[in-house]
Amino acid sequence: xxxxxxxxxxxxxxxxxxxxxxxxxxxxxxxxxxxxxxxxxxxxxxxxxxxxxxxxxxxxxxxxxxxxxxxxxxxxxxxxxxxxxxxxxxxxxxxxxxxxxxxxxxxxxxxxxxxxxxxxxxxxxxxxxxxxxxxxxxxxxxxxxxxxxxxxxxxxxxxxxxxxxxxxxxxxxxxxxxxxxxxxxxxxxxxxxxxxxxxxxxxxxxxxxxxxxxxxxxxxxxxxxxxxxxxxxxxxxxxxxxxxxxxxxxxxxxxxxxxxxxxxxxxxxxxxxxxxxxxxxxxxxxxxxxxxxxxxxxxxxxxxxxxxxxxxxxxxxxxxxxxxxxxxxxxxxxxxxxxxxxxxxxxxxxxxxxxxxxxxxxxxxxxxxxxxxx
Numbered sequence: 068x069x070x071x072x073x074x075x076x077x078x079x080x081x082x083x084x085x086x087x088x089x090x091x092x093x094x095x096x097x098x099x100x101x102x103x104x105x106x107x108x109x110x111x112x113x114x115x116x117x118x119x120x121x122x123x124x125x126x127x128x129x130x131x132x133x134x135x136x137x138x139x140x141x142x143x144x145x146x147x148x149x150x151x152x153x154x155x156x157x158x159x160x161x162x163x164x165x166x167x168x169x170x171x172x173x174x175x176x177x178x179x180x181x182x183x184x185x186x187x188x189x190x191x192x193x194x195x196x197x198x199x200x201x202x203x204x205x206x207x208x209x210x211x212x213x214x215x216x217x218x219x220x221x222x223x224x225x226x227x228x229x230x231x232x233x234x235x236x237x238x239x240x241x242x243x244x245x246x247x248x249x250x251x252x253x254x255x256x257x258x259x260x261x262x263x264x265x266x267x268x269x270x271x272x273x274x275x276x277x278x279x280x281x282x283x284x285x286x287x288x289x290x291x292x293x294x295x296x297x298x299x300x301x302x303x304x305x306x307x308x309x310x311x312x313x314x315x316x317x318x319x320x321x322x323x324x325x326x327x328x329x330x331x332x333x334x335x336x337x338x339x340x341x342x343x344x345x346x347x348x349x350x351x352x353x354x355x356x357x358x359x360x361x362x363x364x365x366x367x368x369x370x371x372x373x374x375x376x377x378x379x380x381x382x383x384x385x386x387x388x389x390x391x392x393x394x395x396x397x398x399x400x401x402x403x404x405x406x407x408x409x410x411x412x413x414x415x416x417x418x419x420x421x422x423x424x425x426x427x428x429x430x431x432x433x434x435x436x437x438x439x440x441x
Contacts, residue, residue, distance in 0.1 A: 068392040069099045071135025073128055074106040077142045079350035081109025081373035084139035084160070086381045087120040089388070094121030098392045101125045101134060110374040132156075137391055141380065142367060143170060154178030154414070157396040159388065161185055161200075162411055165312045165425035166339035175412045180396055184380075185337075186310040186419060187387065187409035194309060196387070196409075198245050199379035201334075203369045205249030205305060208332045209257065211368070212238070212301040215330040215354060215361045222361055223328025225300055228258025235259050236300035241287070241316050241341060243270040246305030246334050248277070254301075255281055262295055292316060297324050304333045304341035310411075310421035317342035327359035336364040339425075400437055407433050414440060 070093060072084045083106050085093075090100045100122040104114060114124045125131045132138065132151035140160035144152065149170075152158060155178070162183035164171040174181050184196035194201075209227070216222035216236065229235035238254045240247045243265035254261045255278060262283040265271055271284040285291050296302060296317065302325075306313055313335035322344060335341040336348075344357045347366040354363050369376035387406055390399045400407045410433040411419045423430035 068136050068395070069101065069134055070137045070139060070388075070392060071131045072100065072102045072106055072122075072139055073131055073148070074103040075109075075141055075370075076145055076148070077367060077370075080142055080367050080370045082141040082370055082377040082380065083107045083110055083112065083373075084141055085388070086110070086377060087112055087116045087122075089381050089385050090117060090122045091120040092385065092389065093392055096389070096393060099123070101131050103128050103131055110377045137388075137396065139384075139388060141377075142370075143167075144174070146173065149173040149177060152177035152179040156180070157182065157391065159184070159384070159391065161337070163337045164411055164419070164422045165310060166337065168426050171412075171417065171422060171426055171428070175415060175417050177412075178415050179412070180400075180410070180414070181412040182391075182400075182406065182409040183310070183411045183419075184384065184409065186411065186421075188405045190405065196380070196383050197307075197309075199383050200369050200376060201245035201305075201307075202249050203372065203376050203379065204334045205246035206253050207368050207372065208246070208250045208303045208305070208334050209238075209253035211353070211363050211365075212254075212303065212330050212332050213257065215332070215363050216301065216328075220354065220361065221328070221356055222330055223300065223326065227254065227301070237298050238262070238301045238303065239264065239295045239299040240303045240305060241292075242305035242307065242335075243267070243274050243284075244305060244307055246307070247303070248274060250303045250305060250334075251278065251282060254303075259301075264292060264295070287316065293321060293324065296321050297326075299325065299329060301330045301332070304331070304335050304345075306335050306341050307338070308421065310419055311338070312425040313338040313341045315341060315343050317344075319343040322358040322360045325358075325360055328361070329359075330361045330363065333362065333364045334368065336366050340364060397437065397440070400433070401441075407437070410437075413437070 218224035
């Protein structure tokens with residue numbers, strides 16, 4: 068199979084779809100890999116590294132897209148990239164379609180077989196391709212919050228861990244999954260007072276067993292959320308409904324009851340955001356202020372630690388890329404139910420119910436679409 072790895076063009080996105088070690092795994096199995104010139108620059112992987120791994124370097128990205136049977140990326144294709152997709156081609160990347168109808172329409176209309184990292188599952192029931200980035204984003208969310216709380220970033224001027232004779236900051240985390248548990252670990256490590264809100268008693272018990280009485284837990288009753296927001300110095304939103312739009316747990320009216328200079332870090336922004344006032348930002352301009360609350364809503368947080376996050380992502384994606392290449396896309400999707408759950412668009416049809424529900428569209432079952440094409 069001929070596999071294309073274009074350079075990411077989303078602002079401040081320095082990750083890359085395949086590292087040289089993964090390219091070598093593919094080429095030694097007889098596959099051809101074309102890497103866009105400079106694609107690995109952000110992680111310190113030179114064109115020479117890719118050549119040594121067996122890749123061909125291509126300066127013309129349009130030629131790369133025309134030639135490739137499978138495109139392996141990191142972020143959702145921007146409009147110029149969507150125009151390069153073609154029927155019969157496969158795309159393997161993060162898509163996050165539920166937050167963007169234009170993106171969804173154009174991905175579907177391209178006719179490409181589009182497989183989303185974030186909806187691929189595992190035998191254990193998790194999301195193995197989302198997990199490493201959620202882990203990193205959860206840890207980064209606390210770093211971002213600590214930075215935004217500083218006075219020169221329009222925060223209230225407090226240290227997460229406080230000081231001798233000065234109380235630590237109150238951190239409220241919405242969602243106790245991978246993002247939330249990693250955020251809690253970092254915030255507790257810095258000495259903050261931390262409360263995690265989650266609807267699952269199982270999740271809260273697991274967090275209690277891990278962190279003990281250092282961590283406070285709560286269920287997401289509206290009254291409870293409102294009360295905790297009033298005393299929070301920092302709110303981290305890490306809620307996730309796989310493939311679907313994030314639930315809006317922080318209302319616009321909540322901001323008026325929060326302490327001026329408090330910080331809201333919305334890690335769920337890729338799925339539309341967990342606050343009514345959230346909108347995507349970039350690493351170049353990461354924050355904005357509404358009602359004296361600093362909002363940090365960077366849509367590709369792990370891109371700031373491109374080397375760490377690229378290697379973590381490739382560790383997870385490589386087995387699936389090998390399946391797609393070795394068996395062929397169609398056979399791999401029919402054979403591997405967990406990969407098939409990642410199928411979001413196929414031959415001009417939407418194939419994910421959660422995306423369809425979020426956008427008011429209609430989806431076809433992946434099994435049905437694949438069977439008809441057989």
